[in-house]
Amino acid sequence: MPTDARATAAAILPLVGGPANVTSVACCMTRLRLGLADPSLVDEPALRALPGVLGLVVADGTYQVVLGPGVVTRVTAAFEELAARPAAVAPPTRSTGERPAARGAELREARRRRNATPVKTGLRRVAAVFVPLIPALIGCGVLAGVGGLLTNAGLLPGLTPALAAVASAFMALIAVFVGVNTAKEFGGTPVLGGAVAAIVVYPGVTKVTAFGVTLSPGQGGVLGALAAALLAAYVERWCRGRVPDALDVLLTPTVTVLVAGLATLYGLMYAAGAVSSAIGTAADRLLETTGAFAGLVLGGLFLPLVMLGLHQALIPIHTTLIDQQGSTALLPILAMAGAGQVGASLAVYVRLRHDTSLRTTIRSALPAGLLGVGEPLIYGVSLPLGRPFLTACVGGAAGGAFVGFFAMLGNQVGATAIGPSGWALFPLLSGTQGWGPAFGVYAGGLLTGYAVGFAVTYLFGVTDRVRGADRSAGS
Template sequence: MAPDKNRATAAAILPLVGGAKNITSVAHCMTRLRLGLADRSLVDDDALKALPAVMGVVEDDTYQIVLGPGTVARVTPELEAMVAESGPDAEPRPETPEHAPTAAELAAQGAAIKEARKAKNATPFKLFLRRIANIFVPLIPALIGCGIIAGFNGLLVNLEWLPSITPALAAMASGFMALIAVFVGYNTAKEFGGTPILGGAVAAIIVYAGVANIEAFGQKLSPGQGGVLGALGAAVLATYIEKWCRKWVPEAVDVLVTPTLTVLLAGLVTIFGLMFLAGEVSTGIGTAADWLLDNTGAFAGLVLGGLFLPLVMLGLHQALIPIHTTLIEQQGFTVLLPILAMAGAGQVGCAIAVYKRLRHNTSIRTTIKSALPAGFLGVGEPLIYGVSLPLGRPFVTACVGGAAGGAFIGFFSMLGDKVGSTAIGPSGWALFPLLDGNKNLGLTAAIYAGGLLIGYLVGFFATYFFGFSKQMLVDLNADVDAGESPTARAEAEPTPAKAPATI
């Protein structure tokens, strides 16, 4: 997407979310533009969904606009610039006079929406998981870039090509992972309200080579012991120490005393406690993942692949991010991500079956045609929120496809052929450049491709034969105008639209 097109997309989005004054924060993840909004009722959902660049919208703790990988990273800074240019006095998008609600009505609508979302999603556990995700999600681009370089370098080494270049590529691929604890510490302090550089400074102790000369719990420490989990704990501790210091240290000496006490106290606890404890936890995570797939691989894959989409709906998938990162740090790849990626394969197969079954529903078929390419590349939100989830039963059959693909990959893990990913974020076909395992790359790629194929086929046939009741086919298999949102169409049908609420 050209720069002028990115700016045009941002310019189209801005008035539809209530203007610059209505935006309280702007951020993005791999696929979604995440906006904090002062008044949710000012958002025009239907107009947003109709924009060519928008694949869908999701309402969570922030208002999320699905733009897809690459696009979202380019549109976000354009929108941020527009919000900054508009200034604090910018007015929200004007409503048409005949539909303009009163201030009291807007306030009531906004309060109702806010309270409903709070009651549903703002549980302490989910809020904690979101904070953890906010720490690790910014690291994903570096994980992907370094992971692809590592995979390419491994291929060159195996083929014995360009031996003068491979050491340089190895340095590029490994440098970030060697210091990932520092970045985790920096982001953790930032997320928990501390000074980011102090969080990074305390976390840097973990990767410092000199810790090899220190003994704790009767054994010598090793650089990197505790990994990202230790860095996270160290930075959280540093943040609380810093906040305590800000309350009690006189302002005249705050600039000297507070950072010194923060690094000293948090550093001592990290060296003589957290590194050992977090190291034991990290080792346990790796051991548990290996045991699970070695002994119950097919069943574990079935469960993980089948439940991943519901976990995403509930926001619980964020708990897996530090686990993935720990496995990558320990073993060089995470064995869980390829299995979880099978959920997207089931979703793609499900969407194709919906396309075949609803031959006369122009709206849903148009949405599927536009969203399938992104689905094959692992961007599942358009198909989930635009097709399967509103329809209800197809969402369940998509999960069945994911379970079958996960069981296939898990079965090969039981045979000793592990399939892993050197980074987190991508799935579908986009995961191929990041694949790694304990056997040769060709076999690893073949197993992953087989899992995708199984997920596609089972998702398709499960949806084709069991995804619709007779009444659903009668209600949905009509000539619907392509301009109508499939979500809106599904919501017009009471039974399928409400089904996901029970999932």
């Protein structure tokens, strides 16, 4: 474990209330996600000021410490190790003299509970099901792209079938992994969730008829698996409170699999299949008829979703499209938001030539931004300055409109996996007219996002106040 990762974790832990205050630890590609027993114990100013902390997002009671790609994995491992140790001292408490502050914290918590609507909470929990699958989606997607290129070029014919098997096996059984994660997230036994979700991809479902239609393996896809495992979790929890302890080990799993399994075969697979087909049809029709406008809106709004951590709620849609069509046409458009962010940051770098600290931040965060990880630039550059965040959204909207326009012309670009963005998405591209045209459209979208984000930020994104502070810093 690198020393700096352990030091960062050790610095974060007391600022979030110590080990006794941490109820859950998880991470995504860039963020350390913490569940806290008492969020009011967090020292937010000190946490934001820590070296290596790029930002802090509070969403539905989960504290998300933005650390950046790569480093977040090491810090999370160190944090989990430290948080699991018995606390040397008691966690911070409020004294009688702190009653006004305590009352303020209670009011903030009450407001948070009002804002934690069932829809937002549900989206966050569904996202938690799919986030752990992203590494496998990335790895298999890259291998699928490499295999496709080798096949098209007629190279290594003896290797391409093996690559296809390695890349496709996970997607063939992704429903099982979704089931395991769903049961884990919603309080069920993971293996029971996986067992019920496995019905969705079992070849024997062809012998079952529901609503007058013979079922087919994979019908309903990941949405069917999600619904099946969710039902299994609720059935299992219902059984736990009613079955005698002596019979629990026998009856609870049997009833869970039976009830959820039959419901999956005679309802959920059919319904989820209809929803999955509707998602695919709607995405195709949206891009074919209003591609430029749709790209403008999607590319322009994605950065705020990333800032709020709500972009993870799109993962089930991406996964459904990949499972159903082999690629998601939405991801290349959404990736344009990162291009606008890069262009805006470059403009700030040029305009504020005396701000050594900010320029150093941009230089260090730019490589990640070019690879599609925009959070270091968001929290380190554009969001603190204010207006550059809005002009970056304009750049993303322009890039999205560019990609969407070509979709209207019949050259729809898709991604065979989710996770990477920016330059890192090139190996995962596919298109209705082949990889070459898809490469060209996506590259054109990135260049458009860079150029528009730079130009709009250079002209309108840096205020007189910021420029005055820059000159003062250089004098």
